Amino acid sequence: MGVSLSDKLVVAISSRALFDFEEENRVFETGDLAAYEALQRARLNVPAQPGVAFALIRKLLALNDAAHHVEVVILSRSDPISGLRAFSSCREHGLDIQRGVFTRGSAPWRYLLPLNASLFLSANPDDVRGALDAGFPAARVFPRVDANSETIAGRNAGEIRIAFDGDAVLFSDEAEQIFQRDGLGAFVSHERDNRELPLAQGPLKPLLEALHRLQKLADANAQMRIRTALVTARSAPAHERAIRTLMAWNIEIDEAMFLGGLDKGPFLREFEPDFFFDDQIRHCESARSVTATGHVASGVANAKTPANGPAAQVTIAS
Template sequence: MAATLQDQLVVAISSRALFDFEEENRLFETGDADAYVETQLRRIDIPAPPGVAFSLVKKLLAFNEPGHQRVEVVVLSRNDPVSGMRVFRSVAAAGMRVERGVFTQGRDPFRYLKPLGAHLFLSANEADVRQALAMGFPAARVATGSARAGENHPHEVRIAFDGDAVLFADEAEQVFQKRGLAAFQAHEKRKAELPLPDGPFKPLLTALHRLQGAGSQAMRLRTALVTARSAPAHERAIRTLMHWGIGVDEAMFLGGLPKGEFLREFEPDFFFDDQTGHIEQAAEHVPAGHVAGGVTNSAAGAETSERRRRSK
């Protein structure tokens, strides 16, 4: 019988998201590919340091138990196959079981997300992330300078999500960008009982919900919604989750307060947001990734956001 990843949570991840290859990447970006490969070969027996998404991946893999393969992690990298050897050796040295990898030697890797059936793609390459999102896959560009995850919750995977343009579509965010906060609040109050359209990360939240329901003796899952929304706009977000039949363990309606310090207290293994300003705040405290979609990441949205920032 052919192998299958059906009924598993599938995470595709680049080598730079999983491990700290920033020093090697600086060499690669000089254009000297041979020197890069030689460096990786010279360091082949030196395990790479953990990267931004290392804690998330290691904890998710801990959901796997003998006879119950619940999570599959696949390295999906622009690295060359030779450098891929160091990636797999670093994985083994970290005590993780990752068996599959695709190394494209500089070519676009995102086209392999479809045959993998990926529920999440993490990469340090923004162009790849944007392409993955356009194809309908939850994807985020890891902020490689992020703080690493803490160690206070070794048996609990903690994931935090922004709402609009991440879990939910950016319908409401478009109102805010075009007409301001008062119009946004009125719009959401008027549509409080109408579920928001699905956002790019709903498939991941759904897959995590299934993983949580599958049960594990070793690991638990805790999720949080961390949003700039405040009352009365909070109600539509909650009702949307209820409509989906998916709960989150914590919900923070911050009304525009900086998210970083709240995330520091929640201590997620990863945080997803569509706004670079929020990612910059969060990355000071926790691992974070930018979801490069929605109106705030369009040219018009970026211009509007900058005007609002300057007017404050």
């Protein structure tokens, strides 16, 4: 029987999201590929320091037992020789990562389909947009506010904590479209009238679904468990449709925060997630000083927003 990843939670991650390759990336972005490759070759025996998503990946891998529930694959624009450093850094840090795809500058997201990936994390906004447009769950990893700053990611050694925004992340952005077009009153009325109609799925619903399956398996694992949270700008009465949608999906979450537009950062500081996903740049900016954060460039809030730029619209539903 051939090897298959169909029964696993597969996380594809770029080497720059997993390790701190920011200095090397600055050379890469000059367009001098030869200089970048020379720098990586010179550092082949120098283990890279942990990157923004390192704590999340280490905890996910800790879920594995004899059944091997989680597979992490390095999916990178780096050249194959530079990939040696990524793998040696994994070995140095005790990460059991055995698979990798290195494309030497080509868009790597096209390999998400054969990998059966439930999530793609990358620091490259174009790769993330390409993956999302192709229907794959993906998020752009935000760098730390300060390279030397400490965040809460990686706390709670026996528990994986992941927080999600709602609209355009777990759910479709249909409600946000109504708000943008018709205003707050129409949004509230629409959500109240449709409270029993489940929202369509958003780009990261497959990830939440996979985590929910793992959560049930991990309940018996005393070493590592999973805890999830919905952190949304929705408030009553719009909260009801979000909860009923999760019920229709037969997915349970552990915490739900309906903040009515309050800054999400202080609430994330209390929840202490290893990672937070949001579709709005302003929420990501607030969150990334607290924990590892991924921007899901999906929905109407990102329709006219450069991947690196400020959000062009004020939003209410997320």
